[in-house]
Each structure stands twice: as structure tokens, then as C-alpha cells.
Amino acid sequence: xxxxxxxxxxxxxxxxxxxxxxxxxxxxxxxxxxxxxxxxxxxxxxxxxxxxxxxxxxxxxxxxxxxxxxxxxxxxxxxxxxxxxxxxxxxxxxxxxxxxxxxxxxxxxxxxxxxxxxxxxxxxxxxxxxxxxxxxxxxxxxxxxxxxxxxxxxxxxxxxxxxxxxxxxxxxxxxxxxxxxxxxxxxxxxxxxxxxxxxxxxxxxxxxxxxxxxxxxxxxxxxxxxxxxxxxxxxxxxxxxxxxxxxxxxxxxxxxxxxxxxxxxxxxxxxxxxxxxxxxxxxxxxxxxxxxxxxxxxxxxxxxxxxxxxxxxxxxxxxxxxxxxxxxxxxxxxxxxxxxxxxxxxxxxxxxxxxxxxxxxxxxxxxxxxxxxxxxxxxxxxxxxxxxxxxxxxxxxxxxxxxxxxxxxxxxxxxxxxxxxxxxxxxx
RNA sequence: GUGGCUGUAGCUCACCAGGUAGAGCACCGGAUUGUGACUCCGGAGGUAGUGGGUUCAAGACCCAUCAGCCACCCCA
Numbered sequence: 214x215x216x217x218x219x220x221x222x223x224x225x226x227x228x229x230x231x232x233x234x235x236x237x238x239x240x241x242x243x244x245x246x247x248x249x250x251x252x253x254x255x256x257x258x259x260x261x262x263x264x265x266x267x268x269x270x271x272x273x274x275x276x277x278x279x280x281x282x283x284x285x286x287x288x289x290x291x292x293x294x295x296x297x298x299x300x301x302x303x304x305x306x307x308x309x310x311x312x313x314x315x316x317x318x319x320x321x322x323x324x325x326x327x328x329x330x331x332x333x334x335x336x337x338x339x340x341x342x343x344x345x346x347x348x349x350x351x352x353x354x355x356x357x358x359x360x361x362x363x364x365x366x367x368x369x370x371x372x373x374x375x376x377x378x379x380x381x382x383x384x385x386x387x388x389x390x391x392x393x394x395x396x397x398x399x400x401x402x403x404x405x406x407x408x409x410x411x412x413x414x415x416x417x418x419x420x421x422x423x424x425x426x427x428x429x430x431x432x433x434x435x436x437x438x439x440x441x442x443x444x445x446x447x448x449x450x451x452x453x454x455x456x457x458x459x460x461x462x463x464x465x466x467x468x469x470x471x472x473x474x475x476x477x478x479x480x481x482x483x484x485x486x487x488x489x490x491x492x493x494x495x496x497x498x499x500x501x502x503x504x505x506x507x508x509x510x511x512x513x514x515x516x517x518x519x520x521x522x523x524x525x526x527x528x529x530x531x532x533x534x535x536x537x538x539x540x541x542x543x544x545x546x547x548x549x550x551x552x553x554x555x556x557x558x559x560x561x562x563x564x565x566x567x568x569x570x571x572x573x574x575x576x577x578x579x580x581x582x583x584x585x586x587x588x589x590x591x592x593x594x595x596x597x598x599x600x601x602x603x604x605x606x607x608x609x610x611x612x613x614x615x616x617x618x619x620x621x622x623x624x625x626x627x628x629x630x631x632x633x634x635x636x637x638x639x640x641x
Numbered sequence: 642g643u644g645g646c647u648g649u650a651g652c653u654c655a656c657c658a659g660g661u662a663g664a665g666c667a668c669c670g671g672a673u674u675g676u677g678a679c680u681c682c683g684g685a686g687g688u689a690g691u692g693g694g695u696u697c698a699a700g701a702c703c704c705a706u707c708a709g710c711c712a713c714c715c716c717a
Contacts, residue, residue, distance in 0.1 A: 218690095221708070273715055277642075295717085326715065327642075328708090338717055406714065422713075471716060481716090492717060519717025545675055580670090582677035597675060611677065 222326070222334025224521075233524055236534035238319065240365040241339055241518075248358050250315040250341060255299040257321065261289040267298040267502055269473025271413040278324040292323035295472070296340040296517060297499065304344060305508035313345035319520075331490030331522050341496075342515035344503065349451035351514050352478045352498060353458065359482060359494060359516065360460055368526055372482045372493055374462035376455075378448040379416075379469060379479055380440045382501065388439035389415055399429045419467040436466060444477050451478060474499040478514065486529045487522055494518035537589035538570040539636055541611075543581040545597030550575075553596040556606070563626075566633040586611055592632070593617075 219225055226234060265275050280292040293299055296318050304310050319339040326332055341358065343351050356374065363369040379385055393415045400408055404423035411418065419430055440448075455462060462480075470479045479497035487493070496516025504510035542557050544550040557571045570588055572581045578595075585593040595607040595617075606625055609617035620628055 218708070278715075322717080324716080328710095329712090330710070332716075336717065340717095404713095489712070489714095490716075495717065517717060522717060543676080578675050579677075584677085586677040593677075595676075599675080607676090609676070617676080 220334075222328040224333055224335070230524070232534040232536045233527055233532070234520070237366065237520060237523055237527065238339075241319070241362060244358060244362045244365060245317050245341060247361075248315070248354065250317045250343075253300060253303060253316040253318050254320070255293075255296070255303050255318065257293055257323075258290050259293055259299055259302065261291040263298050263302055263506075264291055264294060267301070267472075267474050267505065268295065269414075272471055272473060274324065274471065278326055280323045280325055294324045295322055296320070296338055297342060297472075297474070297502070297515060300340070300342050300515075301502050301506055301508075301513070305503060305506045310344050310503060310508055310511050313343070315341075315343050317341045329490065331487050331519075331525060333521060337520040338517040339520060340515060340517035342513060344511055344513045346514075347500065347512035349447050349454060349478070351512075352451050353454040355496065355514060355516055356455065356460060356480065357458055359518075362518075363482075366523070366527060367532060368484075368523070368530065371486055371526065371530070372484050374460065374480060374482055375465040375468050376452075376462045376478070376480045377436075377465050377468035378440065378444055378477050379436065379475060379497075380444040381476055384439050384441040384444060385416070385476070388434075388436050391434050391439065392416070392418075395433050396429065402426070402429050416469045417471065419469050430467065447477050470495065470497060474502050474505075476500055480516070482518075484526055487525060490522060492519070493522045493526060535589065536568070537591070538568040539590065539632055540567060540569045540592050540594050541585035541588050541590035542569060542571045542594045543578065543585060543596070544572065545578055545595070549596040549598065549601060552601060553594075556596070560629060564629050564633045566637050567629065568636075 261279070261281050264279060268275050270276075274294050279294050282290060284290055300316060300318060304314065304316070317340060320337065321335050322338050323335055325334055328334060341355060343355065359374075360369060363372055380388070393411060396403065396407075396411055396415060396418060400411065402425055403411070403418070404421065404426050407418045407421050407423065407426045418426060419433075419436075421427065421430070437445075468479055468481060470481075475497040477498040477500070480495065481492045482494040483491040484493055485491065494516055496514070498512070498514040500512040501510075503513055540557075540560070542553050544553040554571060557569050560567060560569050570590060572584060576584075578597075582593060591610065591612050593609045593611055595609065597607075600606050600619070603619070603621075605619045605621050607617055607619050608625075608628060
């Protein structure tokens with residue numbers, strides 16, 4: 214055991230997992246790009262008040278989960294706990310919200326929480342944000358985009374969409390008062406956390422997991438009754454669009470989300486395969502944030518997906534992404550080695566679609582073949598005195614029982630062409 | 642932040658009424674001279690998370706600490 218370990222809640226992604234990550238990221242890039250969104254990259258550090266004001270002063274994230282510190286100039290800074298605030302800040306700062314804009318980002322986020330499976334202190338989110346479109350077609354596009362991604366990943370059968378609307382800021386305010394009034398009559402039946410939140414963030418009591426609290430919540434006034442007409446119409450239209458697209462969802466009237474900036478549409482994609490960390494992706498509309506950050510009032514909507522959780526979901530389905538070599542190059546002696554290296558180099562130039570691994574460091578042919586097998590390569594390519602003398606190369610299939618063959622230059626190129634085409638088919 | 646469980650070779654785990662550790666897999670080498678996978682033989686690898694304590698003696702008991710896991714909480 215080495216003297217140093219990764220700090221608590223921060224995790225190394227090791228080489229046997231990165232192919233899966235790359236596959237996840239690549240499908241995301243493809244799907245998001247296909248919808249016309251462009252990538253934006255913002256700093257990992259922002260002023261603390263940027264997060265406090267947008268996410269909400271009394272949210273758990275801001276109150277107790279941020280990595281905050283003063284820099285040498287005594288400025289209050291924080292590692293970003295999520296990506297939307299930074300994205301909006303950047304869009305406003307650079308005056309990019311002239312017309313409709315579609316952006317996405319991907320990267321590490323930081324939250325000081327007690328680590329658990331599916332919950333780390335440094336974790337990774339991929340977020341998609343759309344600015345300038347107030348109508349529900351925007352919300353629908355985001356959800357359809359998600360569904361495309363899930364399909365590409367093969368997880369569309371194991372995630373469910375939960376959907377709700379929390380109305381306008383005003384209607385939510387009215388509802389909050391009614392809810393608080395009701396809950397106050399039942400304080401003694403609420404769990405401890407919920408009692409505390411009665412004063413700070415009563416809406417969050419709605420999705421408490423405490424059975425006692427849920428009994429109380431069951432009799433609470435419904436948010437729907439307080440919704441303003443516009444929010445109601447927005448929600449109805451969204452539901453209709455989703456229906457037309459054949460995207461089914463579960464209406465969850467208690468879905469409220471833990472960040473304060475949302476209004477109207479909120480949603481979560483959840484799965485039952487990840488234990489308590491069931492949410493794989495979450496988002497909604499945040500029409501007020503651009504204005505709040507000093508931009509011209511501009512509607513917006515977006516979501517963020519947790520990459521660790523998606524990776525775990527893929528692993529639970531035994532999806533594996535492989536990056537095995539196509540060719541493993543073996544040489545019998547040092548003469549053959551120099552020839553082999555030149556050939557490998559030529560092949561990589563002329564057949565860029567092939568993964569060619571050169572055996573280095575010498576060893577008996579026997580152990581070179583063992584290595585070739587372990588590498589997962591589909592073919593071994595052998596250079597030795599015989600091959601050098603005849604101007605040929607021996608190729609031996611490692612995944613089938615066919616015989617090895619000796620190829621001259623022309624036959625080798627034909628062989629490599631076929632192999633390259635096969636390799637690109639598999640990647641498709 | 643709260644409660645609980647766990648921590649022994651790279652991995653998965655075992656042993657032991659407390660007497661200084663073992664298996665499978667993985668790894669390395671060999672089974673005649675240029676060839677992997679299966680089989681056989683051999684080898685290397687652990688100050689038992691870390692630090693204290695109890696004891697003649699501790700990986701086994703106690704305490705602390707660190708880390709992981711589960712639930713709460715939180716959310717991605």
C-alpha cells in the first residue's frame with residue numbers, strides 16, 4: 214500500500230474503465246452535436262457569490278457542500294458545484310445571448326458530501342443549456358435529446374423520465390405560503406430535517422423520503438392549484454409534444470429539485486439500478502437567471518447528467534467498450550526488430566484506422582505470443598530471419614483457429630485493407 | 642453532517658477459543674531447438690489500512706484515525 218492515496222471522495226478512473234468513459238463521451242458529442250449545440254468551457258473556479266445567488270443561499274449545496282476558500286487577494290472563491298451558473302455567467306459576460314443559443318459543457322464538479330457509491334466529492338457532469346426560447350418546444354427538444362443519447366447507450370429501457378412543473382416565481386411564492394401554513398399545523402408529525410426546512414426551504418419537504426412526512430404531504434394542498442395560467446399552458450403543451458414524440462414519462466407532482474433557480478418545467482431521469490443515487494440526469498427551465506446575472510431578461514432551459522452514474526449504469530448492463538489492438542508485432546531477434554519497427558511505423562501511416570502494438574523489450578517468441586494474446590489483439594504479426602530472407606511477414610490469427618499465413622508485400626497490404634475496414638465497421 | 646457494516650497478497654476471499662498467515666484468479670519462469678490460449682511443474686509477492694493500548698504473545702480483543710460500502714441526508 215503506497216503512502217499516498219487519492220483524497221476522500223476523489224477517484225481515479227483507471228485504464229480499464231476509460232474506454233467506457235470515452236464511449237459515453239463520444240456518443241454524447243455525436244448526439245448533442247446532431248442537435249446543433251456547441252461546446253463551452255468555463256473555469257473550475259468562480260466567485261462564491263455567483264453560486265450562492267443562483268443556486269440559492271439556503272440550499273444544501275451552498276450552505277454546506279461547497280469547496281470555498283479565500284485566495285491570496287482575499288477574494289471569496291469556490292470550486293464549481295455545478296455548471297449552469299458558470300455557463301450563464303460566461304454567456305452574459307461575453308454578450309452571447311443576442312439570439313437563441315445552444316451550448317453544452319462537460320467536466321468535473323465539486324461537492325463536499327459524504328462519499329457513497331454514485332456520490333463523490335469530485336464528479337463529472339455533462340450539461341446542455343439552451344437560451345432564448347421561452348416556448349415548451351425547447352423543453353421537449355432537450356428531453357428528446359436525452360432520449361437519443363440513452364438509446365445510443367442502450368439504457369433507454371432502464372431509465373424513466375419524471376416530470377413536473379413548479380410554475381412561475383410568483384405562483385411558487387403563493388404556494389410556498391399555503392404549503393407552509395398547512396405544514397405548520399402538522400409540525401409534530403414531520404421528521405427532523407423537514408421541521409428545519411419548514412423555515413428555510415419548505416418545497417423540499419415534498420420529496421422527503423420519511424414515511425411520516427409523506428403521510429403529511431399526502432394531505433397537503435396541491436401545487437397544481439396555485440399554478441399560474443401561463444405555466445399551466447406551458448406544461449400542457451410540453452406534455453402534448455412529448456406524447457406526440459412517443460416519449461412517456463411519470464408525472465411526479467412532488468418533484469421540486471434542490472436548486473432554487475428553476476421555474477416551470479423540472480425533470481429527472483431516474484433508474485432503479487443504482488441504489489439511493491437514482492437520478493442520472495436532471496434539469497429544467499430557469500428563465501430568471503440570465504436577468505439575475507445582469508443580462509437582458511432571457512428564458513433558458515437545460516439539464517446535467519452525472520457521468521459516473523451513467524458509467525455505473527452501463528457496467529450494470531455489462532456493456533463494455535474495448536480498445537484492443539488489431540495487430541501485435543513480434544520479432545525474433547534484433548535484426549527483425551528494426552525491420553518490424555519500420556513496418557509498424559509504415560502501417561500506422563498508411564492504415565491510420567489500425568491499432569498496432571509493437572512488442573518492446575525483447576523476450577522469447579513464446580512469451581511475446583503470450584503478451585500478444587493477453588493484449589487482446591486479433592492478429593499477431595511475426596518478423597524473423599525467415600521472413601527477412603523471403604521478404605515476407607507471417608500473420609497469425611489469435612481469435613480464431615485458422616492457420617497462420619505468410620504474406621508478401623502486396624498480400625500484406627490487401628490484408629491490412631480488409632482489417633482496417635473491419636475495424637471501422639466495429640466502431641460504427 | 643447522523644446511524645450502521647467493512648478494511649488480510651494486484652483481485653476475490655479463507656484461517657484462527659489470541660501463539661508471528663493460506664487458497665483461487667492474476668503475475669513471472671519451465672515442459673528440447675521460431676508461436677499464445679488448455680494442461681502440468683516451479684517461482685515471486687503480505688511489517689494483515691494506519692497509530693496506540695491490553696497480553697508472555699494480536700491480523701484476530703479495546704481505543705483512535707484513515708478509507709470504502711449501506712441507509713439517512715443530498716443530488717448528477
